[in-house]
Amino acid sequence: MESFSTWINFFFEQAIFYYSIALMFSYLLLVILSVLEIRKYNLRCWYINHSALLNSQHIPGISVIAPAYNESGTIINGVHTLLALNYPKFEVIIVNDGSTDNTLQLLIHEYDLVESNFYYHEEIKTQPVKTIYKSRNPIYSKLIIVDKVNGKSKADASNAGINASSYPLFLCTDVDCILHKSTLIKMVRPFVEEKIRVIATGAVIRISNSCVVENGYMKKVRVPDKFLPLFQELEYIRAFLLGRMAWSKINGLMLVSGGIGLFDKEIALAAGGYDHASFGEDMELIGRMRVWMHDNKQKYRVTYIPESLCWTEVPSSIRIFARQRTRWSKGLAQTLWIHKKAFFNPKYKIFGLLTFPYWVFFEWLAPLIEAGGIIYYIYLIITGQITWIYALILLAFIYSFSVMITIMAILWDEVAGMKYTKKREVFKLCLAAMAEPFVYHPLVLFFSLRGNWFFFTNRKLTWGEMTRIGFKKKKVALD
């Protein structure tokens, strides 16, 4: 018993400390790599001429796929935004995933839709497609509506969209996302710029909760007012501008978010499309595409661009936030388990030797270790073994480092685009960064543990509906 206690003491006092140091070192590396990648991107922007692409007949076509389930509040504006994208060769495929509200009726009415003879070829197995609609109005000739039986996952609806798509690239997004009008032209850049085949590209997603949106168009970007969205904004800036840009630099990206991702259709199909049983289908698809490329000995890249091109509404209530984070956490555990053969497998190069172990040790394991550490501290306090000065120093060590990383992410955001016009808004973000470790991080930790619990106990988890405040309501309030 005593040796066990000694081992526990050693584990939490020594091993965890070195684990934290390794984690921090990895964050520092990510900071350096991301700044190099952002700088490279910004410098190339000086020289890149988008009009050449817009006028070229050799540009690859893009199918924009947006699944919709009970989106009657946002569907019309969402489709308008997608149809207004600036790109010479694209189509918009809206997949009505068995909505129980009047989403389909609204679409039929607004866009003058009629049943079409469009031939739907099921390359990836999905729930049955009932009807495909097209507009009688030629100005909506780019629009295709796929009406299908509900598949109880976004993956199933996205797969139906892929099946219906005609172009070599497809962009997956959500109808409630507000895309920048240059999204396609900017996101296609890596596909034509790189000499190695690019299989997927992502861009920065921002939070639209407090933004001024009119008819599906972003009028003014604002820092979220509410507690949860504000901290999620910080989290998004950190994840997209530090993490993903850095991984993009070394071709180690393992996640292109479901909100906005451009994919090579041929490879996505070869890999089997989205896994409808997965709760982290976006990450799982990238994992599978990467594994497929390595197994078939093909060179490839997965890239990210540091531009904020997509605004989405995030949960502002604890109930929805809890469901989302539990799902993400379970999805992460699921994905890592599915692709476990890549773990430290030299065959998968950076993906197997660096990215995958990083996700295992520093993304999946971190909340479990942190929770263990908190329990150990409580045990020390109860048994009176704690040395308060040491405990406070260790707390200061973790706190100051995490705040530093977040503040650096805010700086990178300023360098990459300076989205907020007022200094006051940036100051608010900086203040939130200081409060985050105490008020927001415990929530994230709790729901991560919950997701892992759901994974290990194989408990059922449903996708559920994201209750959206919507911009219509907000506009009324603004008026």
Next chain:
Amino acid sequence: MVQLCDIVSQGYPDIIRVAAFVAIISGIVTLVTIGAIFFNRILKSKEQKVKKEADEAILEALGERIFIYDSVNDISEKELSKTLKILDVLKNKNKIFRKSMVRLLVYFQTNLTGSVGRIMNATYSRLKLREFSLRKLKSPFWFLKTQRLTEVQRMKDVLSLLEVYKLISDKNQDVRVAAYIALFRLRARDCFDVMLKEPEELSEWQQIMLEEGILKTLDLNIPNFNVYLTSQNRSIRLLCIKLIVDFNQVNAILALLSNLDKEDDHVRLQIIQALGILNAEVAEPILKKRYDLEPVKNKAAILITLGLIASGNSVRFIKEKFLKADQFLILKSAAEAIFSHHQSVKDEIIESLAEITTMQKGVLNHFAESPNQYGVV
């Protein structure tokens, strides 16, 4: 903070000392970063203010003293030197003013044609802005060189040709590509020969930019691109195929066909598609002969090409491939080829397809509704 510093220097356990040290450094870096964020903001807003001021002053000077004239010849020498003096003062005010001056002159030169464009060019020359820009061409940074090369091509600054030639052997490929584009825009005599010597593979993007540079230059002496199909550089051959299509060089068809045996899958695919756009009837027997040797993507492209040519000589071939297709891409491409034919031929083919599967019927209905709209290109 002072306590943390004491801990680092006193005899605490190593772990605690390291933790305290990291905490101090992190605290300092955080404060410096916050400072940098706000300093950057203040700097940027100041810059914006000066830029706005510069733009307004330069636009006012240009509007009042240059845009009122139709040609440089209409301006008296006295008036011109007075105007240049005013612009020169603005240019020398500071770096932001100079940058604004260059940007606005380039903008007007690019977007306005005729006499105003020529006035802008003359102003650019007389203000000796070239000298400032020449410094950029000699810079060790690739992005400054490409920026200057863009200025050169937009200002049609032929006097800088010699400097541009120096950059065609730059070690950075983006600089070389920008130099090739500048040579096209300045209509240099040997611009194509220079580009075709490019040692590295060009990306799709670079090919598109070069293509645009060639297409947008008026009165450029366009060569027969089939000559360059023998280039050792694969991407140059791909660019030539694009240009053959753009300039509808039907005399290159035979050269394209002879390259079919030598090229890899992707280049062959591009050739097959080009043959369709060029309406190369002569290619039909060769493409049909090659059909079984090609990968699925190229087979599909052959069918679409035969459909585009629509000579009537390949009807039986397309029909056979449609009926025997075991892959959806082939079925869809064959159907698209059928629907590319003239209405009477198309009707005849469809009537002759007596016993077809539901899938085949579905694909035909798909194309019957919106011909070629969903075609695989």
